[in-house]
Amino acid sequence: MGFGQFLTEPEFKFIIVTHRDIFQNISQEISRFGNEYAERSSVITLDKDDMKKMGLKAGDTVVAKNTSARVVLKVESSVYEKPHPGIAFMINGPWANALVPADTGGTGVPRFKKIEVTLSRSKTEKVTPLNDLI
């Protein structure tokens, strides 16, 4: 048990943009309750430099937080996307949706593709399970 665990992890502002993924789609067709669906839907993809700045490596977990929810996600690094500092990508699903604000200003259209959050490194927490989201 080290001194570091008592320090608060710094929070960084990000915008999450959601997108589709064929492999998550397949796992969704098979079962919403399967491990593969959960594993693919709970990943947040970050820019390499942002990961470096936050002291993160692939497979680490981060806490994504805003006024709507607090969700623990697994980090992956971008592969072929151009640099995207401050922007994170997630496959759309219940983990990303938990962070989408309910307020639409009366339009009835939530901001599914521009989710403002803060991200901080998580030391010990595991990815939020599906049942805790709803």
Place this chain on the structure above:
Amino acid sequence: MYKGPFVCTGCALLCDDIAAEIQDNRIIRVDTACRKGVSRIKGCSSPMSCMVNGKAVDIDTAIKEAAMILKSSKHPLIFGHGNCTLETQKKTIELARKIYAHIDDTSSFCQGPLIEAILNEKLPTCTLEEVRHKADVVIFWGADPSNSHPRHLSMYSYFPRGKERQRGWEEDRTAITIDIRKSDTAALCGDKFYEIPINGDSEFINALFSALSNKVPKTSFNMDPKKILELANILKKSDFGVIFAGLGMVYSLDSLEPLLRLINKLNETSKFYLIPMVGQYNMRGFDHTLFKETGYINRVYFGREKIEHGPQHSIIELINNNVVDAALIIGSDPLASLPGEIAKKLANVPLITIDPCNNLTSQRSKVTISSALSGVECAGTAIRMDGVEVTLKQIIETDRFSDEQIIKQIMGKI
């Protein structure tokens, strides 16, 4: 024994060339379909059963309980329909009228504005067959069909050697992606990928409009004007251009005005059309059906005195404002697709789910009614993403009722 061709209901492309190997009334192999389609046709691993308050019941008991909930509700909502046949959708609209319900579908928070503009003849559109045979310029705008509609590029938009495009993608077609991220589809487009910032679509449209008007295009995100002028040149020279509009574009535009202006400008010099990249296999069908009956594509309230429509009748605002006291969910999983806070609120309303498979919504429902998987266990019709009606065939036999039969029975008990 191989049978076919069947229609895949994995997405709104409704691929109609599916072959299936059937043994003892089981589908043991699916050919031609994409990975997603194969998973849809083979069926889920957790089929839903009929339940009331978490206890297994026979279908008659579940239907009776569902009818009782709807009958005693003052403000019922009927939501979903994206994975239902046209025949079912007609019945759910009839049910909504009968019980003075609110009715809505996922187009309410996705492709609705585009479908509405097409049905009101504000946006020119074409069929996917025309794309295959004629299109020389295809633009994937805020869309990534390589992931959302895996056979889009090979069946219709890029790779086929169409009647007037015999040289296919190598020489006869130019594929362009406009997006905020280099998607798998953008990677295929090479240097014809136009990366824009979040919510930058409207500004990019204005810059492109300037370039089409022979003015120097400027953007606050410093995209090279030469690149935009080069794009304008490609579009001007096009004989048959198509914009495939995805959610990235829809969510970014506050109104369709910039898009309509761009399409009109493009049609001054060439022929340009738009097809919305609809996800669920028959979401567009619901919008067509409701439009035909009410003049609106979604967000309708069948009041006792008149039909009302507007954002206040969207599922999001109905739940936000605690209007609904019971909901029938059919062919959809809103607890998985709505914002978390709204999903939690919806989960506290008495829910009835009709679906072939267990999902997040069924797990929290008071009543679940197991139905046949359309296009596999029952036949019907549906509307493809381009507005073309397609007939779905039955592949295997089942004891389960179709959605349509279930709705009919519920209506009979109200």
